[in-house]
Amino acid sequence: MKRLLATATATFGLALLSSTAAFAAGELNIFNWGNYTNPDLIKKFETEYDVKVTVTDYDSNDTALAKVRQGGHGFDMVVPSANVLKVWIDEGLLLEARPDQMENFKNVDERWVDVAFDPGRHYTVPWQWGTTGVAVNTTVYKGDPNSSAIFLDPPPELVNKINVVPEMSDVMFLAIRYVGGEPCTNDLAVLKKARDALVAxxxxxxxxxxxxxxxxxxxxxxxxxxxxxxxxxxRLQNPNIVYGYPKEGYPVWMDNLAIIKDAKNVDNAKLFMNFVMAPENAALISAFARYGNGIKGSEAFMPEDMKNAPEVNIPEASKAAGSFNLACSPEVQQLYTKIWTDLMK
Structure with missing residues (x-):
């Protein structure tokens, strides 16, 4: 506990000295995507700060938002994606923790500092970022994997052998770009084309x-x-798996670590937020889940097999087709939800 209090004081200043009672329980409860948190990262944090960490999994942004909205959840931290973060902030569900004033904020890559979904980073820090595309087993399909046709107009050898992750924002993004539209469009003709393509x-x-x-x-x-x-x-388990970047367009996304407004262990949550901005700790996050993390200097601590991996390092030929997946307007979101509801029937 001495290490906990000493580090907290050095990191966050004298303000924390007046609230050390919040450390007394020595607990931190994190609500995160499933299979996304490195146990070694958690063990390291627990050892350094004498805090017992519990990680609870969720499977989608919708699941996490619904759980926290209803209250009584018992979680301190959550990891929303950029395209839903505005909802969390606008509904007052997150604490304005001011990570931009924390010691390790200097390590955040400039690209991820003044972001549209959290300008100046008053609420969140980067957890991981990546892309959504298509994966193909080349023993079954030997054609070009770089197209959303893989799931929207599949070749005969892939029919009834396709899985689609049920993340509405990503699926709608890919479908709209496939039919020639722009993400978050309210053009009903484009949305009808996307819906028809998905339903078919x-x-x-x-x-x-x-x-x-x-x-x-x-x-x-x-x-x-x-x-x-x-x-x-x-692919690490099966070398026949390849990842494709749809040439019609694909989303770039970022998941972000935040403190929930009614967290019971705020000081420990702030410690963890600062902790994951240290390059060696951000590298632990990436080493487990295999995504980029947005922290400068973390590359030096990353596994060798990530340095040239085509899934992590977007090929030059595919970069132009990617664009960031941000929140759509409430009106467009309603249209998306209607299409999604029809699709899931």
Missing amino acids: AKPKWLSVDYGTIEALAKGDFAAGIEWNGAAFRA
């Missing part, structure tokens, strides 16, 4: 599910929408 394609899918890494590696399905880090982890 769904009978050719095997499943709409999360938890894809092991299933893809084992060959339970042969292709589908995938996050780049998940595709990388599948």
Whole structure:
């Protein structure tokens, strides 16, 4: 506990000395995406600060938001994606923790400091960032993987062998770009094309599910929408897996660590927020889930196999097709939800 209090004082200044009672329980409860938190990172934090950490998993942004909205959740921290972060902030669900004033904030890559979804970083710090594309098992399909046609107009050898992760924002982004529209469009003609393409394609899918890494590696399905880090982890188990960047357009995203407004262990949460901005600790996050982290200097601590991995390092030929996935207007979000509801029937 001495290390905890000494480090807290050095990191956050004298203001914390008046609130050390919050440390007394020595606990921190993190609500994060499943299979996304490195146990070694948690163990290191627990050892350094004498804090017992509990990590609870969720499977989607919608699940996390619904759980915290209803209250009584008991969580201190959460990891929302950039495209939903505005909702969390506007609804007063997050603490304005001012990570921009923390000691390790100097390590945040300039690209991720003054971001549209949290200008100046008053609420969040980077957790991980990546892309959403398609993954293909090349023993089943030997064609070009760099197209959303893989799941929207699949070749015969992939019919009924496709999984689509049920993350509405990513799926809608890919479908709208595939039919020639721009993300967050309110053009009803474009949205109808996207809806029709999705509805026509769904009978050719095997499943709409999360938890894809092991299933893809084992060959339970042969292709589908995938996050780049998940595709990388599948390839480490099965070298026949390749990740494609749809030439029609694909989303770039970032997940962000935040403190929940009604957190019970605020000081410990601030400690953890500062902790993950240290390069060696950010590298632990990436080493487990296989995504970029947005922290300068972390590259020196990353696994060798990430340095040239095509899933992590976007090929030059594919960079122009990617764009950041931000929140759409409430009106557009309602249209998305209607299409999604029809699709999930």
